[in-house]
Structure formats: C-alpha cells, structure tokens
Amino acid sequence: MPPQILVVDDDSQQRSDLAEMVASLGYQVATAIDAEDALDRLASCPANVILTDLVMPRMDGVALLKVLAERGDRTPTIVLTGFGSVDQAISLVHDLKAFWFLEKPVQPGVMRTLLERALQQNQLIEETQRLNRELSYRGVLDEMTGDSPSMKEIFSLVQQVAPTTASVFISGESGTGKELVARAIHRLSSRNGGPFVAVNCAALPDTLVESELFGHEKGAFTGAVERRAGCFEQANNGTLFLDEIGEMPIGTQAKLLRVIEESRVRRLGGKSEMPFAVRVLAATNRAPEEAIRNNRLREDLYYRLNVFHISLPPLRDRRQDIPAIATALIRDLNKKHGTRVTHLHPDVLQRFSTASWPGNVRELRNVIERAVIMAGEGEIQLNHLPGAPAPAKRDFAPQTAPDNVLRMSVGARMDEVEEAYIRLTLKYAQDNKTRAAELLGISLRTLHNRILAYGNLKAENQKARIAVGD
Numbered sequence: 335m336p337p338q339i340l341v342v343d344d345d346s347q348q349r350s351d352l353a354e355m356v357a358s359l360g361y362q363v364a365t366a367i368d369a370e371d372a373l374d375r376l377a378s379c380p381a382n383v384i385l386t387d388l389v390m391p392r393m394d395g396v397a398l399l400k401v402l403a404e405r406g407d408r409t410p411t412i413v414l415t416g417f418g419s420v421d422q423a424i425s426l427v428h429d430l431k432a433f434w435f436l437e438k439p440v441q442p443g444v445m446r447t448l449l450e451r452a453l454q455q456n457q458l459i460e461e462t463q464r465l466n467r468e469l470s471y472r473g474v475l476d477e478m479t480g481d482s483p484s485m486k487e488i489f490s491l492v493q494q495v496a497p498t499t500a501s502v503f504i505s506g507e508s509g510t511g512k513e514l515v516a517r518a519i520h521r522l523s524s525r526n527g528g529p530f531v532a533v534n535c536a537a538l539p540d541t542l543v544e545s546e547l548f549g550h551e552k553g554a555f556t557g558a559v560e561r562r563a564g565c566f567e568q569a570n571n572g573t574l575f576l577d578e579i580g581e582m583p584i585g586t587q588a589k590l591l592r593v594i595e596e597s598r599v600r601r602l603g604g605k606s607e608m609p610f611a612v613r614v615l616a617a618t619n620r621a622p623e624e625a626i627r628n629n630r631l632r633e634d635l636y637y638r639l640n641v642f643h644i645s646l647p648p649l650r651d652r653r654q655d656i657p658a659i660a661t662a663l664i665r666d667l668n669k670k671h672g673t674r675v676t677h678l679h680p681d682v683l684q685r686f687s688t689a690s691w692p693g694n695v696r697e698l699r700n701v702i703e704r705a706v707i708m709a710g711e712g713e714i715q716l717n718h719l720p721g722a723p724a725p726a727k728r729d730f731a732p733q734t735a736p737d738n739v740l741r742m743s744v745g746a747r748m749d750e751v752e753e754a755y756i757r758l759t760l761k762y763a764q765d766n767k768t769r770a771a772e773l774l775g776i777s778l779r780t781l782h783n784r785i786l787a788y789g790n791l792k793a794e795n796q797k798a799r800i801a802v803g804d
Contacts, residue, residue, distance in 0.1 A: 337453055338362040340381035342372045342398070343414070344390040352385065352414075352440070359446050369398035376407075383433075383452045384411040388426075399432055406497025408524055410452035414438060429571065429611070477514050479662045480655035484647045488515070495642045496522035501594075503639045504617040506646030509696030512617040513577060515644060520573040525613055528572025531565050536581035543586050545602055548593065554603025566599045569612045579639075580618040580625040587632045594638060614639065649691040649698065656686050656698070663699050664714075667706045674711035681716050712748060753788050756781070 339361045343349040346367075353363045364379065366372035370393040372386065384402075388395040395413055402409065410433035413426055426432045433452050436444065478489070495502055496519045504512045513532060520530045538546050545555075549564030565574055576582075582590070593599050594614055598607040616639045618625060625631035649656070660683070664675050678686070682705075691697055701720060708718040756774065763770040771781040 336360055336362045337382035337456075338364060338379070339449065340364045340366060340372060340375065340384045340386075342366045342369060342384065342386035342390075342395070344368050344387065348387070348438075355440070355442055355445060356385070356449070359442070359449065361449065369393035369395060369401075372398060373401060376409075381409060382456050383449060384409055386411060386413060388413055388415045396426065399426055403524060404499045406499070406524060408497070410455050412436060412448060412452060414440065478511060478518060479658045480652060481658060482652040482655050484652050485655060488644060488646065491642075491644050492518050493522065495519060495644075497524065498642075499613055500641040501613070501639045502615045502642045502644060503622070503636070504615065504644045504646065505622060506617075506619065507648050507694055508619045509694030510646040510648060511695050512619075512646060513575065515646065516573070516575040516577075516615045516617065519615060520575075520613075523573070523613070525572050529569050530573050530575065531569040532575040532577060533565050534577045536578040538582075540583050540586075543582060544589065547586070547590065548599050549601040549604075551601050551603035554601070558603070561601070564599065564601065566593065566610050566612055567608065570610045571612075573613045573615060576614065576616045578618060579616045579635075580620050580622075580631045584629065584632060587635050591632065591635045591638055649694040653687050657683060659695060659698065660686065660702060663702045664706060667703050671703075671707055673706050673709070675706045675709050675714060676712055677714070679713050679715045682714050682719065685716070685719070710747075752784075756784055756788070760785075 339356045341349055341352045341356060341363060342365075343352060344367055349365050349367070353365050356363050364375060364381065366375050368390045369386065372384070375381075376384075384398075386395045386398055399411060399413075402411065413432050413435040415435050416438050424435065427435060433455065434448055436448065478485070480486075480488075492515060502516075502519060504515050506512055516532070517530060520526060533546065535543065545558075545562065545564070547565050549562050549567055550558050552558060552561050579587075596607075597611070598609050600607045618631070620630065622631060622636055622640070626633050626636060657678075660678055664677070667673065668675055686698070693700075702714070704720060705714045705718040709715070756770075759773050760767070760770045763773060767781055767785075768778055771778045774781065776784075
C-alpha cells in the first residue's frame, strides 16, 4: 500500500493542486481544510507525512505542530510558506521540529525529493520504536537492564510516557536508577536532540539554589561577577531533571512552581522574563506523601510534576535481575578500566543474590567495579570481593621439561599461558614465524601482533613468570 500524505490547506484550489501533484508521484492523499480538521483526520487515519500550509484561519500550521509535539507525534511535517514567511518557517523547523519547509509555488521535482526523504525519516522512527520494544522484551531499555516483572512494567511505562511532553515524577530508594529512567525518557522523546540537564537539589547550598535554577545577572549579589544562565535556559528545547527535589528549600519550591506553570523565567537581578520550552522530570528518594506531610515537598508542586508517576523497586525486590545487571556492568567497566573480565563465579553470583543491597544498583556497581580491578581478566571470584582474604601467592618457578612441552603452575593467568606457548612454538619452529603460525592455527598477522604485545614485557619479569624447558 502506498504511503499516505495528508495535505492541509484552507485554499480549496491550492489544496486540490497539491493533492493532485502528490497523487501523481504515486502516493495516497488525504486532505484537510485546516489544522483542526487535520487533527480529527489523524485521529482515525494516521499519515506517513503531513504537508501543511502555514497561515490558515481557525487553527494554523504553527498550532498544528505544537499539538503534534505535545502528543509526542513524530510524523514528519513539511511546512508550506509564501513569500515573506520563510524566517517563520525556518524557526518552526528549529523550534518545533518540522521536517522542512517549501516555498510556494511548489515544484514537482522538489516535492518528490522532499517527500522521499521525509518517508525515510519516518521509517527510521518506526524502526527505532520497534527495536526499543524488542529490547524491552529482552530486558534492556536504553541503559536499564532487568527481566523481572517489575522492570518490564517500568520499561512499558517509560515507552508510553517518553513520546509525550508530560512531566514525570520518579520515586525510589537511593541507587535504584532514577536518573537512568530520566535519561531514557529523554532519549526516547522528540526532545532527544536537545540538552539533558541534571540537577541534584540536595547538593546545592540554600544560598545558591535559585541562582543555579534561574540564573543571575552580573552584580545580582556578592560574588556574581558575570551573567550566568540558569538550568531552565541551559535545558531549553530539552529536558531538565531535578533530582532529590524534596531537599529544595520550600520557598524556592514556590518560585519553581510559578516558573514551570508560566514557562517563563527571570534571572536573579534581571528585569525581564524569558520564555523557554523545557520538559521537567523530578525525582525523590522519599515517599512523596511522607515528604508532603513533613513539609519537605509542596503539595501543589508535587501535583504539578506528578502528571505521570514511575516508582522504582529496590534491588532486593528484583534479585532475578542481578545476573543481567552484573553482566552489563562488567561490560561497561571493562571499557572504563581496560580490563578483560568475563563473568562471575557461581559462588559470587550466589552471594550477590542473597545480599540485602541497601545501596541498590549503585552499591552493586561499586562492588563489581572493585572486583573487576582486582581480577583484571577472566572470572570474578570470592577473593576479589571487599573483605575477602588476599589470594595466596602463586609460584611460577621454572620447571624442567622436554623441548616440546610447556609446564606451568595451576593458577597462571591465561595471557601468561598463551605467551609461553607461543614462544615455545616459535622456538620449536626455529623462529620461522610462518611455520609457527601454521602450528598455532592463527594468521601470520595475528602472530606478529601477539609478539609485538609480548615485546612490551620486561625480560626479567617474563623469566620469573613462565617456565619453558631447555
């Protein structure tokens, strides 16, 4: 079935001409007399691309793009503009994420090219959404991991709310991954091309919190030696994440509520307000009702932010996710530290599965990071965990062996065994690298790379670690 293009124009003749041109290019066409009519048609019959006039009575193209953005509808929209409206059309492309604009009168060749590109973008959007759904079924969404029923529900909630512009309130104990949820919502939203600004309200001194949030002008207070943009300005056209919002002073919460409701902010010491387009996500490690009862969180601010609520379970309530989380953490930490750890020993996994983890995933990450550094490569064992006794010193004293036999003590590292075996094979092949590569079953290039790597080891250290018979 050919893709469907929705043509929106209040002028009947231009609407008819555009519809005819689009149909001649091989597409199905639907028409609407203005943006309000277009929204009604989209509710019952979604389009692959929207082609809309900019200036229309009742509801214009600007209003149409705003409603689509609020709904999280990413359908590529091409704006038609007359002479003198190009600047406004460019602004729509930038601010409201219109796909592109066309000046009237429209040329068929230009229309064909632009529709093809818009449809390609639409396919990419649909493919991204499909992949995200598929990954969530496998227990992975953005940087979050988990196959438990509770995490699958979290993934579903994130996917539902991300495309919208709704404020989201995220609650959960410290270390459960509230910022990961916020980042996932941002990356899966139409604002993913904009900034993600995270603010830890608990880490801000009371005297600086308003300056951090709203910005300040030079000379607004002692120490304000230059103008500074606040978080709302920094996050414009993106997402602002307010972590531990219950730690923000109550007086500042009242000002924050007004800024959010009016979508306008004034820097400290400033004389005028500036509009912004920011999606606000907030989080707390306290039960919201308890924070309100203890006068730590304003009730009106909570209800303004709590349009959509996501509550994260503690790690002790989803222990079945620990193996998958550990695997993901090991992979990331190997990249960070240049290590080659592969997995957890079953005894380590058993200990992890029965631990209480009061610090949740953050605590698990810290324990695994230390273990990854201690192990270096291969398997993480119990003696790599905090509080474990130091591993016994290994003896790598040389042992007598025939010319073609390699002997090493139990406990030698795999890279040490590999190096010793390659050197023994080279000796056996009388330094004929081509022959040695054949005996080893590797390419000559791989052998050269291995030799180069081993050449960086000190000769004395090598003799102390490996035992090759004369």
